[in-house]
Amino acid sequence: MYAGLSMNKTKISLVIVLILCWEVVAYIGIFPEIAFPSFTEVFIKLYREIIKLDIIVMTFKSIIIIIFSLTASLIIALLVSYFATINKRISDIVDTFISILHPLPSIALLPLVILWFGVGRGSLIIILLHSTIWPLIISIRTGFNCIPKKYYLIASNYELSSFEKVYRIMIPSSIPYILNGIEIGWARSFRALISAEMIFGAMGSGIGWYLFERRAFMDTKGLFAGLLIVIIVGISVENIVFKKLEKLTYKRWGNGLKD
Missing domain, CATH: 1.20.5 (Single alpha-helices involved in coiled-coils or other helix-helix interfaces)
Known part of the structure; x- marks a missing residue:
């Protein structure tokens, strides 16, 4: 303590x-004041923006999109990881996709995604799915592969269904890996979202678009205020949300193998 x-x-x-x-x-x-305002001026600007609620609404929109994309990626990653664990051919296919697509930055796919799907939230979600799904699959598969063989023997002895095996054996045993994948996926999707909105603001109206607008209008104080919001959100999620999620998850699943 x-x-x-x-x-x-x-x-x-x-x-x-x-x-x-x-x-x-x-x-x-x-530096010139227009390029580097004092922290006091930036803080006052941030306070005024919060009072107007614009920056709060934009930040909230960004977080909602990330949560939706991260949830969808987690469900897909769990399914893919399960089938890759029980089938060698599927495992090889997944490994191939990971080796090709995981190193590819999401922002590099943005022009192609816009060309195929147009400018809108759908394209933004596709970009975020690409950012989150690969680290999730890697982490979850690592967790599944580290499960002791005796747990699967226990599942066979109790004649558990595939769903029960995943729910009662595989997920509880892989909690640290799953949480690690979610945390990595959050960080990657947060960066990808801000980058996409700053480059193609019409794709969304979140905090990235707010930063783009402040830069376009040479509102340096507002730009720094937006960056402070990004930092605050990042620190809060990493040190508060994920810590709380870890405690709640372990409380729910920690004794799952003993039930």
């Missing part, structure tokens, strides 16, 4: 130092 508290104090202290350095650089005037 004390180590965690000390670590939090260290992080807070570092953030304070960075803010002070920001203020000093802005005060000295190393």
Whole structure:
């Protein structure tokens, strides 16, 4: 507990130092004010944007799209990983697709996806699916392959159906790997969403489009305010949402093999 508290104090202290350095650089005037406003001005701008709710609505829209895409990717990844685990031919096919598509950045597919499916949320979701599904499949398959053989023997002895085997044996045993895949998928989809919206804003109206608009209108304070929102969302999801999700998931599945 004390180590965690000390670590939090260290992080807070570092953030304070960075803010002070920001203020000093802005005060000295190393960069033009239009290019590098002070933190105080950016904070005031952020406060005003939050009061107007525009930036909140845009951020919420982005998060909803990510959650939808991540949920769809998780369901597909679980199905693909299950069949790849029980069938060698399917496993080889999945490995081939992973080796080809996993290293391919989602943003590189954007022009082609727009050409095929047009500009809209559908194209944006396809991009996010590509960002999330491969790390999920890799993590889930790793978890499934690490399950001890005796668990499958137990499933056979109890004559569990395929669904029961997945629900009561494979998923509970692979929880750390699944959560790791979800966390990686979130990070990749968040970056892909912002990049896609900044390049092709008509595809969505989220926080990426907000950043694009601020840049187009040379609203540097608003641009920094948007970046702060992105940082806050990223830190909150990583350190609050996923920590809570991990606790809830372990509480639900932790003793699944003993039921």
